[in-house]
Amino acid sequence: MSSSAGGERKVSASLGRSVRGQTPRIQDLASTPESPRTPLRSTSQWFSSPGGSFRTEEEYVVLEVGSRFVRGGFPGQSAPLCILPFGPDEQRRLGDYRQWDPEYKMKRRKRKRGQEWGQEHELYRTDLSKLDLGLLEDKLERVMREAYNKYFLLDPKPRRILLALPPRMPHPLMSTILGVLFGSMQAPSITLLSSPILSTVAAGLRSALVVDIGWAETTVTGVYEYREVHEARSIRAGKMLSEEMAKLLNEELNEDVEPGDPKIEVSFEEAEEVLTRVGWCKSRPKSNRNTLYFPARTSPILEEFEDAVEVPEPTVAIPFPKNTPPTELIIAFASLAKPAEAALFAPQTALNEFDDHELPLHHLIYRALLSLPMDVRRICMSRIVITGGVSNLPGLKTRIIAELEAMVQQRGWDPVRSYGSAGARREAILRQQRENAELRREEGEDKVSESLDPDNPPAPPSAGFQSPEEDPIDLKLAHIALRNGPPPNAYVGGVIRGVETLGAWAGASLVAQLRIKGIVEIEREKFLQHGLLGASKDKEISVVPQRQSMGPGVGRGAGERASWTLGVWA
Amino acid sequence: MAQPFPYTYYSCDCYDSKVAAAPTKHASQGIPPAEDEDERDFDPRSPGANYSLYPLEHLLYCEDCQQIRCPRCVVEETLNWYCPSCLFEVPSSVVKTDGNRCTRNCYNCPVCSSPAVVTTLEDPFDPSSSGGPWLLLCTYCKWTSLEIGIEFEKHTGITAQLARLGNGGRTIPSHKEREKERERRLELDKHKSRDILSGSEDSPTTDKRDDGPPSHDDIYANLSAFYKSQLAAQQPSNPFSPHDINFSSPSSFSRIMNLYSSSTSKKQKREKPTPMREAASPLEGLTLHSPSTDTAIIDRLKTSGWSRTLSPAQKLAQMTPTVRFTSDLRPLASILCTKRGKRCRSCRHILSKPESKITSTRYKIKLLARNHIPRLSLRALHTSTSASASATAAAAAILPFNYDSLRPGLPIHFLLHISNPLFDPVRVTLATPSLTPGRVHTRVTILCPQFDVGANTDVWDDALSGSTDTAAGGLKRFSASGEGGAGRGTEGSGGAVEAGKIWERGRNWTSVVLEVVPGKDGKA
């Protein structure tokens, strides 16, 4: 798809830009050519902005605007005050009280002609050709009004906004969102923070591989020292999963329908509810079992659902009160794991049959790791942070980690995939190494990690890359470091490890509570005057159409004293 | 349906103006270019129209701007806070610390969101001294707090009791206690890691968690404490406020970053404050993914089934977004409401202001659009039926017209009734697209598109002045009792549908006839 290719290009371009004045190579990102004591622009991207800083006396509102939900609340709270969806019931005219009518409530909602699955429940999509920005503005405006009037309950004093947004959101989309917040919500300023970085913060980490399984797409972002260093996307995410669930339910429900009778088609809401209530994901695929190695200690857990063919087979009774007549579907519990299988992992399809934008999740993550510089990869692979709405599906995180471990064992980090007999031998060796590493890791979890490097804690990239397995452990140094420095567990690397996060919203709440300032802070007056064009940028090409009516002297923000940048969103 | 079919919606002007005026609006795909705005047909069926159409009752009116004001072109300001359940006013100083919820005994059912009441479990044959134990009971679905293993010792102070009671009845330590416990364990961990290095490797797992995995709140608190301590380590300690760092210093964080990433010799490094690092233990907020958590949930799903899981709405209403099973539910403290004044967005004049007393529903100021804008209503005209006898006409008037059975191609007449709330007569010019937009193209013709509507003069003035014509356009007078009654003393075309003529007219109202030819479904 052309849009995805374009997105890819844009990513690399902005990644390059994030190291201003330096060669845009990922390897350079964390190295420090300057002398130690001078402020390093390249490493403090996120925090040192020429824009304003948090001021203690000012209060903030913390918002996360996702494609299907808006989360809002205050700094220092662990969870948002409200999570507001964008459903058809939220989009009614004032005075249309249909949703309170019990009869209407019992009716199954039909998909409107020409509408995609779940489209009525979206705030936005990143494919701008199918997005009505006017409608987006309307929806967001109404939801924000609800958030402020029903949940925030603030006094009339204007509040600054801390806004978590996905990185590299298209400018027209971003501009519309900011327009609503500045316009209708009267925010004096908005600080933009990128959601993968916030997810990293909310996991207690500085570097991570953030896997955000959202609605329309899954985004894998390599974060190193609070900066995005790589990004990859796949459309295998919530929407596909929910469609697969609908397919499964339709099949099961239509089994008893007479040939001549109209087919049952479940609504989006029904599929969604089944998915969030009883949907799950097998922790490990059956097909791979013989070819993959699993540490003996974890296998009982992982194999529980494979081996135990239970008699009688466990089932779940799902009520469908909106069906005519209302019915109850008895479905095998195992079937409810199928949609996740098909939508997210697609084990039936050979890898070379996938387009780049529809890679199964484990391949997407593996490739993302593969494209990271070796030492960044070493850090990131031990900090796999899976977040996003779909990540709550029971078993999914375990499955992704297991698949990933299997792939790493099978292939290592060789970009050229090795198959055949040579591959088998290599696999055996790796397996041996892996087993040792695993044992060491498990036994030394709280003691000395095999990857401890006390002299240079986060292991900034050095010229001589070492493979994780060969990292020397210098106990003496470790000893000193432990007595005086941070615990070794903070520097684990080289093994696949999943870390839980409280999510981007909680990350934003933490950042605001700690009064850490962001790189992108936009003042209301400036935005209302120039829009996003007010940002000073290194690159001249802009997605935003030029506005004609800019008077003389308005130098696109370049000559202004307190200029601001769009950071990762530029 | 709550809205009976022929209804009238008013489109607020701010819908059109925002497209041209908003500086952020760039060539958006969904909206046609704004150049020929007048020619752009407003499509009431477009999804965006739902946001600009309002029933007249919902609209305010700004007398200075002479415009109707819809919810999106007013600015709201909170006047006071109160609980909708107990109607107590909450001072603004505690609203936020209470989490915008009532801290009295106002709770809602986590299952159906109906109000829950505190009732006693007391055995009438064996009364207890306190009258308890007490529980929360939903008056609608009969859910009780016993289902999550919670009962109360006293019937007052439910919020305080609930804060210390976890589901299943276990005690939740207070915030302070948790903080202390965290400090203690962190200290313990430090010693332990030293012991390990100095060779004494006993007691590896003596301090195992006894109360399951940390909650969402605990992890957040741990993370927050961890970051604070890391930041504090960067600052020269202030003896008066060890935790309150001057975060407004713009250099603080960038300094941390630099310290952290600079590659200096070991010795230099140790002299400097500890660089900010990642969380390394659960006490610092680090939670490693554990497959057993997933397995436990799947097992539970398998055994407990659909009825033990939560609907999306139930989940969203909970304070912690991670809940999954009915046993995780917590009673919902009533969310506070506000009384808000409304101002015109463009001139800031007050449009509505409620009385500050919570129990009063009256307004000090309320500028309603319906006092300034003619009211339009539409209904089918029955007289075009073949039956001419007055008896059958009366019967037809009683029989409700079936709006669902309009037949394509068959013309029907509708009566458009316009009443004028103003004390001056108004001249009305009507226009309609000849074909309705949307899937079904219906032909609409207004038989009399231009006419006057009389002033809303005092009815008693009319009655007193008898049938003399006044300056109000020389309209035929009409008694108050006759208003709305068809065919009695009104001026008009007298029952015959005729182009260019009004149908009927009264003191401050006029009605005209529309001809509607329903189109065919799915055809242009």
Ligand SMILES: [Zn+2]
């Ligand atoms: Zn308006």
Ligand SMILES: [Zn+2]
């Ligand atoms: Zn109350």
Ligand SMILES: [Zn+2]
């Ligand atoms: Zn209830």
Ligand SMILES: [Zn+2]
């Ligand atoms: Zn005004």
